[in-house]
Amino acid sequence: DSGVTQTPKHLITATGQRVTLRCSPRSGDLSVYWYQQSLDQGLQFLIQYYNGEERAKGNILERFSAQQFPDLHSELNLSSLELGDSALYFCASSGAGTGDEKLFFGSGTQLSVL
Amino acid sequence: SQQGEEDPQALSIQEGENATMNCSYKTSINNLQWYRQNSGRGLVHLILIRSNEREKHSGRLRVTLDTSKKSSSLLITASRAADTASYFCATGVYNTDKLIFGTGTRLQVFP
Numbered sequence: 258d259s260g261v262t263q264t265p266k267h268l269i270t271a272t273g274q275r276v277t278l279r280c281s282p283r284s285g286d287l288s289v290y291w292y293q294q295s296l297d298q299g300l301q302f303l304i305q306y307y308n309g310e311e312r313a314k315g316n317i318l319e320r321f322s323a324q325q326f327p328d329l330h331s332e333l334n335l336s337s338l339e340l341g342d343s344a345l346y347f348c349a350s351s352g353a354g355t356g357d358e359k360l361f362f363g364s365g366t367q368l369s370v371l
Numbered sequence: 372s373q374q375g376e377e378d379p380q381a382l383s384i385q386e387g388e389n390a391t392m393n394c395s396y397k398t399s400i401n402n403l404q405w406y407r408q409n410s411g412r413g414l415v416h417l418i419l420i421r422s423n424e425r426e427k428h429s430g431r432l433r434v435t436l437d438t439s440k441k442s443s444s445l446l447i448t449a450s451r452a453a454d455t456a457s458y459f460c461a462t463g464v465y466n467t468d469k470l471i472f473g474t475g476t477r478l479q480v481f482p
Contacts, residue, residue, distance in 0.1 A: 259413060290470065300414075300459065300472040313468045347413060357401050357421075357463055360470060362413035 260284065263348050263363035271371055275336040278366045282329055282350030288312070289331040290351075290360060291323055295344040306331055338370045375460045375473025383479040390447040392476040394460030395440075401463035403436055403443045404470070408457045417445075417458075422465075450480045 260283035270276055282289050291303040302315035306325035317323075320338075325331040335342060345367050349360035378393045394403070402421045406414040420427045420436045420443070427434045433446040447454055460473040 259415075261413075288468070292472070299474045302469055302471055305468055307468070315469065315471075345411065349414075359404060359416035359419055360406075360414075360461075362406075362415070364413045365411075367411075 259361040259363065261348060261350050261361050261363035263346075263366050265366060266364065267367045267369075269369045269371065270338060272338055272340060274338050274370075275334065276338065276368065278333040278335070278346055278348075278368075280331045280333070280348030280350075280363060282331070282348075283361050286350035286352050286361070287329065288351045288353065289325055289329070290349040291317075291331070291333050292347040292349065293344045294347060294365075298344075300347075303333070335368070340370050343368055343370045375462055375471065377458075377460060377473045377476045379476060380474070381477045381479070383481065384450060385481050386450060386452055388450055388480075390450050390454070390478055390480070392445045392458050392460075392478070394443045394445070394473050396443075396460075396462045396473075397441065398462075399465035400438070401465055403434075404461045404463070405432075405434060405443075405445050406459045406461060406472075408459065408475070410456070414459065447478075450478075452480050452482045454478060455480045 262281040287308045290305045294300045303317040305313040323333045345365045347365045349362045351358045375396045404419045405417045408414045431448045457475045459475045
């Protein structure tokens, strides 16, 4: 068990809908990373937060947004969903968020857009 | 685009053999890390090598880093069936907090 909790584990929804994925980092970790894993695109870095503030941005679509709350949990919001958004979404956490530490990954949320 | 590209994409070996996976990347890095993923589950950190290090060992794992060639290799010695998984390199992009993953190598170890 990595100590990183992601909910829900599975999500099935329709095109055009909006969903929220939730992540609780390991106790004491200040940094949260979001990744998208799909068969054709591999593991794509989306965004990173450190202690409530956005720290780094990757290939995140404008339809997607995220935030980290004062209790350090994070949410990834996906809107106007398309078939191509079907993927496994991972959250990971680390202590200092310097990019120089290992990440602890959650077990992911499998999103299916029908 | 992906920071790291891994080679080979897939590797099949017998138990007891060594497995070598290679990773190439494009820009300057703070560190390079290797992760393992079992069939759709979360990734697990294996080893981290800093940009000023050339080689690192952890149990049956040996990692090398050549920053002049922008490449790294992961060697798993005396492989076991339980080593069957996908292996990813990840680069800590220099002067950022980004950790960018490669495309992965699928390793199959037959008993």
